[in-house]
Amino acid sequence: MGRPRAFDENEVVRAAVALFAGRAYDSVSVDDLVHHLGVHRNSLYKVFGSKRGLYLAALRRGFATSDPDLDLLLLAMVERAPVDAEVAALVQNVLHDLDRSLGSPGATSTLLGDRLRARATP
Amino acid sequence: MGRPRAFDENEVVRAAVALFAGRAYDSVSVDDLVHHLGVHRNSLYKVFGSKRGLYLAALRRGFATSDPDLDLLLLAMVERAPVDAEVAALVQNVLHDLDRSLGSPGATSTLLGDRLRARATP
């Protein structure tokens, strides 16, 4: 019952992944999310609780595939994991999965290092 | 002539390196810099022009050694280089130097990937 939602929660999280993969957490404002996601501020808070809540949802989504979003992962590792234990835990999980699917931690480090260089090279 | 400075510009840049190596650019506020560096707001702007000016000075300092500050470098690569061409150029320089001193781009990628993992692992 109640008024039906005018947006697709899945699409919203997908769009959030794209935003958080491109820019630092602090430089993605709630206004940015509201505009790019087409969801009203209040609905966003009703569904995800906070900006951080939406970010965590985006991380879970972006990491829940066989090839996780490496840009999202890099930003999370470098910027958020050191100051947010829940982010650190999600990162640990996906790193473990990557190690397993690539066969060794060394291969994962090289993969990340390469993506890092590519990202910093315009 | 004029009133002498009450702070050491070198020490200020060194402290800025430590701050910018630990947290994302956007989450280091000018207030943070003022408090941790012991320099007054106004002096900071007189000497460095802007928060970005001080950040660039910190990058130049943190990269100007034979073993550059890897945390500072990682944050710059992931977060600032994509949105600031001058940062990207400084990053390219230090990466080139690293490639040369380590012998190969592959070694640099692995070094960065390893530091990345260490940083994200509390």
Added chain:
DNA sequence: CGAGTTTAGGAACGGTCAGTCAAGAACGAT
């Protein structure tokens, strides 16, 4: 002792931040 110059200090600026509030609209159930 001024006059001139450079820095220190603190208050203030407009803008933007994440988050909240109250009112109304769209539904299912009775």
Added chain:
DNA sequence: ATCGTTCTTGACTGACCGTTCCTAAACTCG
């Protein structure tokens, strides 16, 4: 048709952002 519930909407809040202004202090030079 009315009620309870859920979602939408836009205005609003206090805090903080980077930056600027203005006055006082500390110095050199004449």
